Amino acid sequence: MPMTARIERAIARALALSQGGSAPAKLASALPYATQPGGARIRPTILLSVAASCGDDRPALADAAAAALELIHCASLVHDDLPCFDDADLRRGKPSVHRAYSEPLAVLTGDSLIILAFDVLARATVDHPDRGAQLLLALSRRTGMPGGICAGQGWESEAEIDLGAYHRSKTAALFIAATEMGAIAAGHAPEEWLDLGALIGEAFQVADDLRDALLDEESLGKPVGQDDLHGRPNAVCEMGIGGAVDHLSKILAAAIASIPSCPGEAMLAQMVSHQADKIMPAVPARYRA
Template structure:
């Protein structure tokens, strides 16, 4: 089975469990599935599985559960980010955001339910290797909450003075760090050496997202554009300018490849990181001249 198929299967199984087989409130159950589909690039679980494979994966069921749990947290964060109290975004992935499609109260409940479901998914797979599962749960909790998880990332937006590096690492980098660390842990390897790779990939994705927000349209992005400027949020474009942000993105991606720890699948993993770099950078190659 391909990596993409594994992710889709694991996500489908987790969402079905969360929907309660017809026993849950119908509209809330529908909102869970709506929030997770279409799935976009599923880049975080792809990175997680790629790291697990590179480390010599030997518990595929645990890897699958970890990948689904991570993606569930990501989807939950998007539901909450789009709420009127944050971005008040009307669209997400080319369709109405969850609060527009199902109401604000159901969007709050859907996001909360997805977070809980993520940890239930890991708990249900813990019999595969209890010690590894506990470590994975701890990593996901650390990178979701406080002091340096995605909750902290959202919290930085309410501060008068913002540390851009800490903001980017928490808001976007946290789940990429989770991806690399959880992948290593699922394969029975030490998670700590994988922190830098996740942090670098996460920062690259945030810089790329800042550039997209500044340069693209809602139609091309599948979500609102110009949000950083509209909400006076910190961004790489505001900090470095367009040309500087593009340069920063390329530097980060080069460093990401160099930071891959030694492992049996190091070459294949480097190829995956290069593919992601190519996916991020072409959009901005001609735009840097606009600065």
């Protein structure tokens, strides 16, 4: 089965757990609204790619991990868009959840997706207790405090921001989770995969900064200029467009070089290169070497 179809099937199975019975209809419908259509699904793609490179001997467990990770990512987007944070009207080219459903339901949608992510992993843990427990720990570490995406959002309330810690938490954390969880699901040590996730996360942060500076709202599918509006650190502000593009190229090269030795090493390098090719077209040709 193609990886995209595998990811969508896993997410659909997860969402089915939140439907039916005596569930409140509006909140029940908001969960699939927040996750469909799914954008690039880059985090679960990385997770399954790492699992495949390590043998993927427990595909059902890898699928559950991929779905859980994407649910956490979607929850973070719902919360990011709230008026108390970005106050964004659009997400993936359609009204953000708080615009479509109301602010209270958006808060509950994000919360419900987070709980659902851990529900999905906990169910998979029954058949694979050792790996499942490691997956739960990896996801919780990269979601909460002190170094997960909650910490990343928290840095924006500080008078002085540690830029490295901010980017590692806000963007890289779930990419690190992707590489670590892919390895765990296939029975490999997660520590060897941390650098790859961190570098991919850094690359996507720089790429996001470039898109925020260079694209319009229609092309991006969400409001632009958010970093300037909210006074956040930004690679383009620090390095200029040309400097940020050069930095992005170096990070992507370092990411490929950091891939641990594994049976699928060449395939994984190809996947990272493919993701790089998807990033760079957003950058005007005059800024690329």
